[in-house]
Amino acid sequence: MKYLSIILGALFCFSLTACDMGPKSSYGFTLPEGNADYGQQYFVEFRCIDCHSVANMQDTLMIPEGIEAIMEVPIGGETTKIATYGQLVTSIINPSHKVSDQYQVTPEIGNGQSMMRNYNTIMTVDELIDIVAFIQNQYVLKPVSPTIYKMY
Numbered sequence: 001m002k003y004l005s006i007i008l009g010a011l012f013c014f015s016l017t018a019c020d021m022g023p024k025s026s027y028g029f030t031l032p033e034g035n036a037d038y039g040q041q042y043f044v045e046f047r048c049i050d051c052h053s054v055a056n057m058q059d060t061l062m063i064p065e066g067i068e069a070i071m072e073v074p075i076g077g078e079t080t081k082i083a084t085y086g087q088l089v090t091s092i093i094n095p096s097h098k099v100s101d102q103y104q105v106t107p108e109i110g111n112g113q114s115m116m117r118n119y120n121t122i123m124t125v126d127e128l129i130d131i132v133a134f135i136q137n138q139y140v141l142k143p144v145s146p147t148i149y150k151m152y
């Protein structure tokens with residue numbers, strides 16, 4: 001019986017790592033340190049601000065006069081789980097990976113395609129790294145309030 005639980009436990013751990021380590025896994029993915037100040041500049045230069053508002057930076061990151069915002073997808077602010085580098089890079093280089101129903105405004109564009117522009121052929125890897133460093137700094141981890149259990 002004791003051996004059975006050890007074997008089952010080992011199999012369970014193996015199945016977990018096996019999933020994590022598949023050829024398409026993001027295991028081992030790390031970015032070099034980015035420069036968040038440059039990232040902020042690029043965020044404006046690439047006109048991310050046409051569609052994104054950044055928490056607490058409404059006065060700093062302003063759309064040039066005469067240009068209308070296309071939409072307002074909030075970035076930054078309080079969250080209970082800060083997005084990883086992997087998630088942020090994915091949302092920039094492959095925005096249609098996860099498309100929110102909220103922003104599918106027209107059926108033609110809304111067929112699983114993100115409204116977000118594709119930057120893959122114009123953004124350098126360095127620019128991407130700096131933008132990710134900037135975006136990650138905009139999130140503030142909100143402590144999760146513990147569930148209070150009643151005493152019976």
Ligand code: HEC
Nearest residue numbers: 046047048050051070073091099100103114115116117131
């Ligand atoms: C034309 C509008 C548009 C532009 C321009 C745009 N985005 Fe987006 N972005 C979106 C939409 C819409 C989403 C929400 C995901 C979805 O449903 O497609 C999104 C999602 C994101 C997310 C994920 C946010 C989250 O909370 O998960 C990041 C990060 C992001 N964009 C970064 C950028 C950066 C960096 C730029 C500029 C290089 C940029 N975006 C330019 C429309 C845009």
